Amino acid sequence: MKIKRKAAIMAMLFAAMLCFSAILAIAQDENADNSTAAANESDSNKTLIILGCVLAIGIAGVSSAIGLALAGSSAVAVTAEKPNLFGKLLVLQVLPMTQSVYGLLTAILLMMGAGLLGGGGVNVTPLMGMGAVWIGLAVGLTGISAINQGMVASSSISAVGRNPDVAARGIIFTVMPETIAIFGLLVGILLMTGLGLL
Secondary structure (H helix, E strand, O other): OHHHHHHHHHHHHHHHHHHHHHHHHHHHHHOOOHHHHHHHHHHHHHHHHHHHHHHHHHHHHHHHHHHHHHHHHHHHHHHHHOHHHHHHHHHHHHHHHHHHHHHHHHHHHHHHHOOOOOOOOOOOOHHHHHHHHHHHHHHHHHOOHHHHHHHHHHHHHHHHHHOHHHHHHHHHHHHOOHHHHHHHHHHHHHHHHHHOOO
């Protein structure tokens, strides 16, 4: 429980710090000359896109790392006694990593939609910029389910250590918390489509 609270607090502090830095960057851009106001507005909106990317992969990635550590510590303990179960345990241990894949996919889609990956001529509106921040938060925060998935994977790994025949059931139980992250990714993709980023 303490790990989960600390991770959530760290993620929220990290998000607040990033939002604060984005607000400072936008405030500095507003003080620029009027002749470059349009270019600066597009740049400040792209800064918000970058912030959305960082939130998506940052929060989901940290959560996946915690989930992997929880499952991995159990897997190492069981493998030490029963090395023949390595393959089954590896599948269970790696499942909390998928939330970071969702964060990475979201970041790539946001960068492509904003023209940050090769197509620099895209005009990013303020709505797109703020939308990207909220999309990044939605995917990142639902990615915190990786921590819970790591806990379920840890219990499943212990159960497989006692009875190898329950591996398939353990995988089913371990996959269930991931559906929350899938919902977050789906909402993010729908919002990107609605905002014209896809």
